Amino acid sequence: MQILRTVSRIPYYVLITVEFLFKKVVFRCHMCGQCVLQFTGFTCPMRCPKQLRDGPCGGTRENSHCEVYPERKCIWAMIYARSRFIHRTHKLEVIQFTIDWRLENTSSWINYFSGRDGQREFKRNLKRQAKAAAVGQGA
Amino acid sequence: MKASSNLEKVLTAGQFAVTGEIGPPKSVDAQLIRDKARLLRGAVDAANITDNQTAIVRVCSMAAAKIVLEEGVEPVMQMTCRDRNRIALQSDILGAAALGIKNILCLSGDHQTLGNQPDAKGAYDIDSIQFVRVAVRMRNEGKLLCGEELRNTKKADLLPPRIFVGAAANPFAPPLDFRILRLAKKVAAGADFIQTQTIFDMNLFKRWLGKIVDAGLHEKVAILGGVMPVKSHKALTYMKESVAGMSIPDELIKRMEQASDPKEEGVKVCVELIQQLRELTGLRGVHISTVEWESIIPEVAKRAGLLPRPAPGESSPSETLSA
Numbered sequence: 001m002q003i004l005r006t007v008s009r010i011p012y013y014v015l016i017t018v019e020f021l022f023k024k025v026v027f028r029c030h031m032c033g034q035c036v037l038q039f040t041g042f043t044c045p046m047r048c049p050k051q052l053r054d055g056p057c058g059g060t061r062e063n064s065h066c067e068v069y070p071e072r073k074c075i076w077a078m079i080y081a082r083s084r085f086i087h088r089t090h091k092l093e094v095i096q097f098t099i100d101w102r103l104e105n106t107s108s109w110i111n112y113f114s115g116r117d118g119q120r121e122f123k124r125n126l127k128r129q130a131k132a133a134a135v136g137q138g139a
Numbered sequence: 140m141k142a143s144s145n146l147e148k149v150l151t152a153g154q155f156a157v158t159g160e161i162g163p164p165k166s167v168d169a170q171l172i173r174d175k176a177r178l179l180r181g182a183v184d185a186a187n188i189t190d191n192q193t194a195i196v197r198v199c200s201m202a203a204a205k206i207v208l209e210e211g212v213e214p215v216m217q218m219t220c221r222d223r224n225r226i227a228l229q230s231d232i233l234g235a236a237a238l239g240i241k242n243i244l245c246l247s248g249d250h251q252t253l254g255n256q257p258d259a260k261g262a263y264d265i266d267s268i269q270f271v272r273v274a275v276r277m278r279n280e281g282k283l284l285c286g287e288e289l290r291n292t293k294k295a296d297l298l299p300p301r302i303f304v305g306a307a308a309n310p311f312a313p314p315l316d317f318r319i320l321r322l323a324k325k326v327a328a329g330a331d332f333i334q335t336q337t338i339f340d341m342n343l344f345k346r347w348l349g350k351i352v353d354a355g356l357h358e359k360v361a362i363l364g365g366v367m368p369v370k371s372h373k374a375l376t377y378m379k380e381s382v383a384g385m386s387i388p389d390e391l392i393k394r395m396e397q398a399s400d401p402k403e404e405g406v407k408v409c410v411e412l413i414q415q416l417r418e419l420t421g422l423r424g425v426h427i428s429t430v431e432w433e434s435i436i437p438e439v440a441k442r443a444g445l446l447p448r449p450a451p452g453e454s455s456p457s458e459t460l461s462a
Contacts, residue, residue, distance in 0.1 A: 049250055049252075049261075050220075050221075050247055050248075050250060050261070050263045050266070051263045051266075052247065052263075052267075053266060054266050054267075054268040054321070054324060055268065055317060055321040056312070056314070056317065056321070057247045057267075058247070058307060058308075058336055058384045059249070059250070059312065059383040059384045060312040060313050060314075060383065060384055061312075061383045061384070062313070063313075064313045064314065067249075067253070067383035067384065068250045068252055068253070074313070076314070076317070077313055077314050080314040080316070080317045081314070089320070092317070092320060093320060093323070095268055095272060095324055095327060095328055096266075096268075096269065098284065099264070099265070101264070
């Protein structure tokens with residue numbers, strides 16, 4: 001029956017390979033399994049050596065390069081430049097949820113739609129908070 | 140009062156706060172920590188205890204903070220996300236609070252490849268902003284990140300750690316506009332005080348502070364400007380070349396180079412800087428850090444007119460007035 005189990009998992013392997021190849025080529029994805037590209041100007045923050053998801057550390061060099069890899073540009077400088085270019089800097093104001101490391105190397109697409117990474121709930125909460133804040137300001 | 144720490148009392152009383160910095164030794168030299176603490180006693184409101192700075196192994200910040208506390212100086216325990224995952228971070232907050240440490244400073248930490256263990260695996264489980272939020276939630280709600288409450292048994296009392304939570308800000312590293320947004324995030328996460336990167340470039344700092352004041356962030360958080368007395372122009376040149384995220388004007392290096400007594404000139408530069416900082420709106424204190432030169436901090440504080448410091452536990456003038 002092992003063979004049946006393996007066969008039944010083929011669609012998953014195909015999907016995760018497609019996702020990985022697509023994201024690796026386009027975003028240099030690190031397969032954290034809980035994609036936040038929509039918040040970060042469609043630039044993967046996991047390329048940061050410290051894997052910061054809320055903004056740059058204090059070590060960015062004067063030429064906007066990384067403190068760890070002097071030849072590379074700071075990924076957060078890129079995120080900020082791109083977010084400004086596409087007018088999405090307001091997305092950077094969100095304090096990100098903490099990473100669930102159990103989801104590393106799994107499909108972010110499946111995790112998103114199945115609700116396993118809690119990201120849809122996180123977004124719902126953000127909207128609720130924004131609404132509450134707007135009501136608070138109005139009153 | 141959130142933590143009733145000395146630093147919190149000074150800041151709430153509206154006084155100009157002074158913090159120092161003690162670097163723990165690279166060996167088991169408890170006496171050295173005691174000596175450094177004694178030097179700072181009475182000269183600062185609290186002293187930062189660095190946490191394996193520049194990723195070089197030293198006495199851990201919690202142990203050093205406890206020793207400093209025993210010497211009658213209030214510590215600000217620095218904690219980096221480099222060496223601890225979320226379990227260790229939360230456990231160390233509880234441990235620090237149990238030892239009577241009342242201030243913590245949440246940092247990302249210098250990357251491990253820049254230190255003496257470049258082959259190490261960094262934790263970087265959560266980032267410094269998330270860490271601030273975790274620490275503040277532990278204090279305010281008595282809850283861990285997972286939502287569990289801080290009680291020993293179901294019926295026991297809720298025992299949250301009473302800590303004053305700080306964070307760092309670097310006004311000089313690009314992208315400069317993002318730095319404001321990042322500080323706003325730290326404030327939104329609940330930070331009580333902010334210590335900035337060492338200031339040498341006053342113009343750049345004023346520009347940053349202006350934007351902070353425009354955004355109204357200085358009212359929500361106490362910002363302490365970082366200053367550093369340097370011994371020679373070589374130290375400045377070294378920092379300019381090798382320490383990322385620093386802005387050092389060439390005029391300053393030239394001034395230090397031309398000075399007949401560089402050490403004296405270094406102190407003078409630092410004192411002048413503090414006096415300029417005191418006049419700025421939006422700044423609530425200074426943080427005096429040194430590179431292995433803790434003995435000069437009282438001298439700098441004295442010459443900048445920051446002494447005497449309000450005694451620990453002394454009721455603040457505003458409280459006395461209202462009483």
